[in-house]
Amino acid sequence: xxxxxxxxxxxxxxxxxxxxxxxxxxxxxxxxxxxxxxxxxxxxxxxxxxxxxxxxxxxxxxxxxxxxxxxx
Amino acid sequence: xxxxxxxxxxxxxxxxxxxxxxxxxxxxxxxxxxxxxxxxxxxxxxxxxxxxxxxxxxxxxxxxxxxxxxxxxxxxxxxxxxxxxxxxxxxxxxxxxxxxxxxxxxxxxxxxxxxxxxxxxxxxxxxxxxxxxxxxxxxxxxxxxxxxxxxxxxxxxxxxxxxxxxxxxxxxxxxxxxxxxxxxxxxxxxxxxxxxxxxxxxxxxxxxxxxxxxxxxxxxxxxxxxxxxxxxxxxxxxxxxxxxxxxxxxxxxxxxxxxxxxxxxxxxxxxxxxxxxxxxxxxxxxxxxxxxxxxxxxxxxxxxxxxxxxxxxxxxxxxxxxxxxxxxxxxxxxxxxxxxxxxxxxxxxxxxxxxxxxxxxxxxxxxxxxxxxxxxxxxxxxxxxxxxxxxxxxxxxxxxxxxxxxxxxxxxxxxxxxxxxxxxxxxxxxxxxxxxxxxxxxxxxxxxxxxxxxxxxxxxxxxxxxxxxxxxxxxxxxxxxxxxxxxxxxxxxxxxxxxxxxxxxxxxxxxxxxxxxxxxxxxxxxxxxxxxxxxxxxxxxxxxxxxxxxxxxxxxxxxxxxxxxxxxxxxxxxxxxxxxxxxxxxxxxxxxxxxxxxxxxxxxxxxxxxxxxxxxxxxxxxxxxxxxxxxx
Numbered sequence: 001x002x003x004x005x006x007x008x009x010x011x012x013x014x015x016x017x018x019x020x021x022x023x024x025x026x027x028x029x030x031x032x033x034x035x036x037x038x039x040x041x042x043x044x045x046x047x048x049x050x051x052x053x054x055x056x057x058x059x060x061x062x063x064x065x066x067x068x069x070x071x072x
Numbered sequence: 073x074x075x076x077x078x079x080x081x082x083x084x085x086x087x088x089x090x091x092x093x094x095x096x097x098x099x100x101x102x103x104x105x106x107x108x109x110x111x112x113x114x115x116x117x118x119x120x121x122x123x124x125x126x127x128x129x130x131x132x133x134x135x136x137x138x139x140x141x142x143x144x145x146x147x148x149x150x151x152x153x154x155x156x157x158x159x160x161x162x163x164x165x166x167x168x169x170x171x172x173x174x175x176x177x178x179x180x181x182x183x184x185x186x187x188x189x190x191x192x193x194x195x196x197x198x199x200x201x202x203x204x205x206x207x208x209x210x211x212x213x214x215x216x217x218x219x220x221x222x223x224x225x226x227x228x229x230x231x232x233x234x235x236x237x238x239x240x241x242x243x244x245x246x247x248x249x250x251x252x253x254x255x256x257x258x259x260x261x262x263x264x265x266x267x268x269x270x271x272x273x274x275x276x277x278x279x280x281x282x283x284x285x286x287x288x289x290x291x292x293x294x295x296x297x298x299x300x301x302x303x304x305x306x307x308x309x310x311x312x313x314x315x316x317x318x319x320x321x322x323x324x325x326x327x328x329x330x331x332x333x334x335x336x337x338x339x340x341x342x343x344x345x346x347x348x349x350x351x352x353x354x355x356x357x358x359x360x361x362x363x364x365x366x367x368x369x370x371x372x373x374x375x376x377x378x379x380x381x382x383x384x385x386x387x388x389x390x391x392x393x394x395x396x397x398x399x400x401x402x403x404x405x406x407x408x409x410x411x412x413x414x415x416x417x418x419x420x421x422x423x424x425x426x427x428x429x430x431x432x433x434x435x436x437x438x439x440x441x442x443x444x445x446x447x448x449x450x451x452x453x454x455x456x457x458x459x460x461x462x463x464x465x466x467x468x469x470x471x472x473x474x475x476x477x478x479x480x481x482x483x484x485x486x487x488x489x490x491x492x493x494x495x496x497x498x499x500x501x502x503x504x505x506x507x508x509x510x511x512x513x514x515x516x517x518x519x520x521x522x523x524x525x526x527x528x529x530x531x532x533x534x535x536x537x538x539x540x541x542x543x544x545x546x547x548x549x550x551x552x553x554x555x556x557x558x559x560x561x562x563x564x565x566x567x568x569x570x571x572x573x574x575x576x577x578x579x580x581x582x583x584x585x586x587x588x589x590x591x592x593x594x595x596x597x598x599x600x601x602x603x604x605x606x607x608x609x610x611x612x613x614x615x616x617x618x619x620x621x622x623x624x625x626x627x628x629x630x631x632x633x634x635x636x637x638x639x640x641x642x643x644x645x646x647x648x649x650x651x652x653x654x655x656x657x658x659x660x661x662x663x664x665x666x667x668x669x670x671x672x673x674x675x676x677x678x679x680x681x682x683x684x685x686x687x688x689x690x691x692x693x694x695x696x697x698x699x700x701x702x703x704x
Contacts, residue, residue: 010175012361013135016306034296035361036182036368041296066125 027053108157170681193228238269297383309356320350362687369694370644390641400542402593416511529635
C-alpha cells in the first residue's frame, strides 16, 4: 500500500536524511521524499499497521532532523 | 516571505549592524569577548540548539553541529591568539544568509511553478432547483450533470457543450496561445479558461478522471522519479560529509604531531584553524539542493511549453536521445485526407469535383468527406438519386439523370471505362460519367505545417538519425520522407513490425549511451512506446491511453514541440552538469587551498554559501526558457 504525506523541512540534505530514516523504519517497504513539492511517499509492507508505522517514521525523522514535520 | 524567513532576515540584519558597530568600539580583553558574543548568539542561537539536539540524537555529521564546532573553535582560537572574533561570527552569519536565501529561492520557485500549473479548478457551478447557480466541489459532480461555466472561469470537468458558444484559452494545457472556439456539441477539456460566452456543459467524466486532474497528478509525481544525477548526488552527499570531517580531524592532529616528532614547533593553532575551515566546507547543501531544483524547474518550464515530462529520469533520457523514430499518420502528417490533385479528362476540373462530391453526398467514409470538402458548394439544387455503394469498388449515383461512377480501377474496368494511371502518390479516385472516363482525383494525407522545421531543428540539436515508420504504402511514405528530409523510411508495416523495426534500430546503436525515442499519436502505439528508450505521445489532450503509455506527453499535436522538448532537456541537463562540476570543483579547490593554509574561513564560507546561492540561481534558469516559435 502507498500513501502520500505532506511534510515540512528546510533543507534538501535534511530531506534526503529523512528519506533514509523512513526507509530504515520497520514496516516501510520503500519511501521517497520530494523536497521540491514537500511531499513524502511511503510504501508500506503487507500487513503493516499504517498508523503506528507512521508514528515510528516521524520519531526517526525527528532524530535525524529535529526541525522537520510530517503531517499525518 | 513566510514568518520564519522574516525572523531570520531581521536577525541577520541586526547581527550585521552590530558587527559593523563593534568595529568602532575600543573594548579589550574579556569585555571585547562578551560584546562580540551578543551578535554571535543572536544570529546562531537556533543553530546552537539544533547542534545540541544533534549530539543527543547521536548525529555526528549534523550540519549544525559541524558549523557550531567550527565557529566555537574559531572563537577559542581568537580568544587565545588574535582577538579577531569577526571571522567566527561572519561564518555563522553567512551560513544563515545562505540558508535564508536557499529557503527563499526554493519557496519562490515552488510557488511560481505551482502558479504555472495553476489549472486546478476550485468549484463547479451547478444549477439548483430554483434556477440559481450553486458553487459545489467539483469532486461531488456526477457524470451527466449540466454545469455552467461563466466567462473568466475555468472549465472544472471534461464534458460536452449543450448550450452557448465561446472561445476557450487552453494555453495552460497545451502552451498554444490561440483561443479555441467551441459551440454546441463540441467537447471541452477541463483546465481551459472560458474567455467570453456563457457555456453550459454536460459532464462526461468524473472530476478524478478529468484531464486537469490527470495532468496535475502527473506533474506532482514527476519530480519523485529521480534521475541518475540526483541519485549520484544523494550518494555523494552521504559519503562527502564524513570524509571531510575525518580529513579535518586528521589535519588537526597529524601535521602538528609530525612536526613535534621532527623536533620543530607544532603550530597547533594554525593546523586547528585549517581543520575548522574543512568543517565549514563539509556541508553538502549546495549540491543537494541545486540538482533536484534544476530538474524541478526544468519540468515546470517544459510544462509551460505544453510538454509534460513524467519524471526527472525521462528528462535525462530525453537529453541523451540521438535517434528519433516517428509514426507517420497523425504525427508528421495530419491524418486527415485532402484532395491534392485533380486530373480531368474531357470535363473541367470543377465539374469533375462537382460530380464526385454529389455522388459522395451521403457518404461518411474519409474519402467521401474529403471529396465533399473539395467542392464546398455541394448542397446546390442538383438532383442526386439512386445512390448505390458497390463494396470494394466505389459508389455510383444518378446526378441530374446522368449515371456517375466514382471508385477504383476495378469499378472502371467493370463498366468498361478506359482509365489512366496517375503518378501522384496517394489514393487515386476515378470518375466515369455515363460510362465514359471523366478523369481522376488524387487524395492524400497532408504534412503538418511544422513537420519540416521540427526535423531541421532536431538535426541542428544533435539528433543523428530520424526514421519514419508507417503502415502506408511505399510511394506515399517515400514522398513524405523526401519532403521532410528524413534519414530512413519504412513502409507497409503492421503494428508488430513497428516493434521489430524499433528493436532493430535499438540494436544498431553505435554508442551505449545513445537513446532512442519513439513519437506517436498514442493510437495503437502502446507496444512501441514502451519498447523504445523513451516514448513520446503527442496530441494527447483528452486521451488517457496515451498519457498512460508515454513517458513524455506533448499536449498539442504540433511536431515542433518534439524539438522544443529535446532542447529543454538538453539545457536542463547542461545546467545540472554545470552545477555538479561547479559545486564539487569549488569545494575541492577550497579544501586543497585550506589544507595548504592559503584559503581562510572567508573562502570556506564562500565555497559553502556562495556556491549554494550561485547554484540555485543557475538552477532557476531551467524554468525560464524561450524558444523561437516555428514559422508558418
